[in-house]
Amino acid sequence: MKSETRKKLKMGYINADMTLKEVQKDYTQESISDNPRPLGPYYAYNGRYLEIRGGMFENFRGILTWISLLVFFIPFSSGYYCIDSFLVLYFGETNNAVWHVISIIFYSIICLPTSYLCIRYFRYIHRFELFTIRHIRVRFNRVTRQVYIQRPKYCGGTVVFKWEHIMPSNFGESGSDMGGTNMVNLMTFHPYKTGFPVAHSVGIGKNTYNGQDYKDEWEFIRRYMEHGPDNLPKPRLSTHLPMPFHGLEGHIKPMIHAAKNAPTFWMYILLIPVFLILLPFYTVGYFISECLCWQPRWPKVIRQAGRKGKPIPKETTLSDYSPKVQQAILESRLEWGVRDEKTGKWVDYGNS
Template sequence: MYFVEWLMRRTLTASKEDITGFEGDMKQFEKATEKYGKQYRGMQERQVSDAPSDARSIYKMNDTYMDVRTFFDEWRGGVLLGLSPLLLGLFFFPVFILPEMTVALFTGMVPGAGRSVSVGDYVGIAGTWAIWLVFLAAFVYLFWVFRMECLVQRHIVVRFNRKTRKIYINRPNFAGGNQVYDWDDVVASVDPGDQVVTKKRKREILMLFFFKQRTGAEYHDVVFLGAPLRSDHELYALWEYIRRYMEEGPESIPNPKCIPRFPWPWRSLLAPWSFLENKWAAAPWSPRMIALVLIASPVMLLHALAHWCSLLLCWPVYWPRQLRRESTASEPV
């Protein structure tokens, strides 16, 4: 789930030794950030859509702050599926196999067989322990991959506080950590001079950039915002929804249909469906699409199960006390 954020963090904080061979690309990137940092200054005041929409992306909204989800929530479960043989072996052996073998090792008798332990039994016991130790070593080595979607906070939350005029990002340290930025410094992946009206369906991502030339931070930062957006029209509508909330207040936008943070199992069914949603909308109930859904349904159910298990193996988002107080403040701190 957090692989893209982790990769972006590594890229944006790379040292000179890490980017050897890519110095030219990095210089071009730095020039682009300076250009966009100047070109899009003041974009918070410019309307880009006539139909602001929450785009199924709001956790909570009140008169002070609004919590918005990030893009890659559906992209989880793959790590859990990939490591499932390792995880099953890691827990199956010490629970069902190793205890009896260990008893036989110390008593010299095979439990339930009524005979003494032979040389072959000792070899089998040593081999089984060796297999389990290999599983354990592999899990320790791959634990950083496991943490991408398990034993970590359940979601990344981006909080927009219209009273303090700041943006608060709550995410794991390896994915960028908690950050606070001024609303006036954000650059969104929309063109403030272009009002998009097309509704052609395609997967879109609303990206918020925080260039170090504007924030004063040591590194650039980026966050991928919103549900899997279904067109550039929806992308602009979501940015307009956020922009109006921050600039004009909640009375200027429709009330959102807030999404729950609790991991209800039926919501995990929407995760695999999101990858077929646009194709289905282009040709609903066509024989070809019905056949595709039927063929893919076992994989989709497996993905949904892994997605739900991944959520259950995570903990709810926790805001540190100082950040919680500041991000919910009803006046500038």
């Protein structure tokens, strides 16, 4: 965010400060679970790399799709009626020309401004679920010892980081044991390690209410990267294609959790019709969202990474972005301070 924008919105810098001990630790060498499990969904798994779904708030996907379709209906329907009235006048198929002229003016007044608002502003909202990448993907390549994150260009694009720089954020020294929060497994690449001015974070896998699930899946990925796929359970692979049942699990689990934690029997009874209405509504919206998105290929250098004789992808640096974006990134670097827990002072690691 640009400094001028911060001033205009009266926003300061949100210090996501961590301790020196936290950012110096190599989290890839410590075992934190005796039960490594692939919760997924996984899209690829072999001796060279594994690939898992990234992104967050998949369990809410579908709501914005219905809202977007409703918003789109306004300019599309008014544009249709405007064109229809014009064609009726043009071919002389009416005896009431005045009415159709008024209709053209009325629907034009609705169509043109709403179309402008959709193109100019609403595209920043609907592209979370429509006309964008179907699923963010994260690929862990154990040969090159790199992590690749595939994102839309407007969200930073595809980035490449070292495996050793990854930091689990839901548990351990860098996290807070986020059990019961229905969050995905969060991974962070802190600027102290990467040299990038700001942190890159990504959520992987499914939402869960069980804090142990975060540790089990992280341990599965950690052992795969450090020791290979031997002695690890093989994950069931999911398809990239849209499927009607994809949205069912993500929406039904929070509803089941709400039912289990209903304070009274009558509250439990009231939740039943809510489930019967909202579950199909969310699930269909999720499926529509998948159908109106696409799944792009990885860049060629990432697809071939780890093969004999093929180049190793370059790690992401500030110079990979346009000058305008570089400036905005540099103006946000103050959010990522590191504090020495012994002295209580900020550590100058070239990011201030």
